[in-house]
Amino acid sequence: MDKKAHWEKVYSTKQLNEVSWYQPTPEVSLRFIEELTIPTEAAIIDIGGGDSLLADHLLEAGYTNISVLDISSAAIERAKKRLGDKAGRINWIVSDITEFKPERQYDFWHDRATFHFLTTDKDIQTYMEISQQAIRSGGKMLVGTFSENGPEKCSGLPVKQYSEESMSATIRRWFEKIKCIHTDHLTPFNTIQHFLFCSFRKAIA
Numbered sequence: 001m002d003k004k005a006h007w008e009k010v011y012s013t014k015q016l017n018e019v020s021w022y023q024p025t026p027e028v029s030l031r032f033i034e035e036l037t038i039p040t041e042a043a044i045i046d047i048g049g050g051d052s053l054l055a056d057h058l059l060e061a062g063y064t065n066i067s068v069l070d071i072s073s074a075a076i077e078r079a080k081k082r083l084g085d086k087a088g089r090i091n092w093i094v095s096d097i098t099e100f101k102p103e104r105q106y107d108f109w110h111d112r113a114t115f116h117f118l119t120t121d122k123d124i125q126t127y128m129e130i131s132q133q134a135i136r137s138g139g140k141m142l143v144g145t146f147s148e149n150g151p152e153k154c155s156g157l158p159v160k161q162y163s164e165e166s167m168s169a170t171i172r173r174w175f176e177k178i179k180c181i182h183t184d185h186l187t188p189f190n191t192i193q194h195f196l197f198c199s200f201r202k203a204i205a
């Protein structure tokens, strides 16, 4: 099954809180957004946002320029349905991130648990080229992946685990590291997944 078909099936068969990555409040992401002092008018894009509640929380906090990208149209449709009238305040993009052609630049790029599904050097390189093109000079990026102690698979797919060193080495060609933290995610099945979250700033050209 190709990866788009995989994710369409996941979002057509499982409820919001029946997937391991579900979190009612994306606390780590929101804390980083506060610490990174992302202004409410910043252009934000959530990569592989799925039907995560980050968009809901950002709207609630007054953010006005939010885009959510996901490979699965079923995920985006679910998020739109949940948000109801508020869905019109978000720019929805259905695309594989490795085929994304950004038409504008973003001030803040958020990715929780999508980057680590890219396991080939080619896909990782493509992701980095697209992100550095899509993020403005001085813009910020937050990437959350499984850590070296995290699971080796998610949703039945292999993932690439990262240490602070390997993440920084992958991203440092275009971005300077701001901060990394290790954090535990409690899944709806009461298991713990070890994550690494790192923030970066794009060098000013």
Ligand SMILES: C[S@@+](CC[C@H](N)C(=O)[O-])C[C@H]1O[C@@H](n2cnc3c(N)ncnc32)[C@H](O)[C@@H]1O
Pocket: 003, 007, 021, 022, 023, 047, 048, 049, 050, 051, 052, 053, 069, 070, 071, 072, 075, 095, 096, 097, 098, 111, 112, 113, 114, 117, 154
């Ligand atoms: C583990 S889920 C995380 C969802 C969300 N970021 C969160 O934190 O709840 C991974 C998400 O990435 C999306 N995804 C996987 N591969 C992708 C790709 N190549 N391009 C865009 N989205 C992708 C999936 O559809 C899914 O919504």
